[in-house]
Amino acid sequence: MKIFFSENTVDYSSYTFSYAIYAKREGSEDLSAIYDKGFLPYTGNLGLESEVFYLARSLRVDLDNFTDSSENRRVCRQIEPLNVKLEVIEKSDFDLNDPDFKSFCESYIAERIGSENMSVERWNYILASSIGTHILKFYNQEKTMGYILAAVGSDMLHYWFAFFDTEYMKTHSLGKYMMWKAIDWSKSQGLKHVYLGTAYKPAALYKIRDHKALEYWDGTQWNTDTKKLKELCKTDLDPKTADHFKTMGEPNNFLNDL
Helix, strand or coil, X not given: CEEEEEEXXXXXXXXXXXXXXXXXXXXXXXXXXXXXXCEEECCCCCCCXXXXXXXXXXXXXXXXXXXXXXXXXXXXXXXHHHCCEEEEEEHHHCCCCCHHHHHHHHHHHHHHXXXXXXXXXXXXXXXXXXCCCEEEEEECCCCEEEEEEEEECCCEEEEXXXXXXXXXXXXXXXHXXXXXXXXXXXXXXXXXXXXXEECCCHHHHHHHXXXXXXXXXXXXXXXXXXXHHHHHHHHCCCCCXXXXXXXXXXXXXXXXXX
């Protein structure tokens, strides 16, 4: 991968000169190495012909240390009567133009995500990218209940986009079950990590509360301090006078630990 920087905000009062950090995937290089450095796929510009990733506070599960939480077990008990099954399909073997699949995803986008955040054109652009490698299909004898578009590398899975039957949101926590099942399946396949996207703002706290063995990219390394992560999420929307390093109480301790 090739890493590049793009200038962002300038604040001379605190000597803060921000850069957004990106990575360009070279050829068909293994996704695992890119995700391992804290990068996630960028799909905000539909005109990009290269596969670009952005550096962020990425969240992942360390599968070697993962065990079910009490919330995982509660959700599984709740789902059990529905007899949900999982089929993992390589994207190359899946009909992306199947009318039922398209309708299912587009209905979820309209109801839960919103066209201002995910247009049909953007969804088709994402589907066409080689980053997404597998479709995880959830179903029972009566109907299809959900899909996940996942990126699978040599030792990881990225839970990228999920769509589910919203009829079960309040009664069966279907979305939570699908995330847990993706983690459980990945562990059964001998993978090392499952990436769960970013961990920002209070809206991300459910990921942190629900799952054990979490790590987040703190700008330098994968950090297991979930107490600190929760505090970061709770204060992400607060006004900031400068970056975290400048506002640390003990910056020398931080520098000594590098």
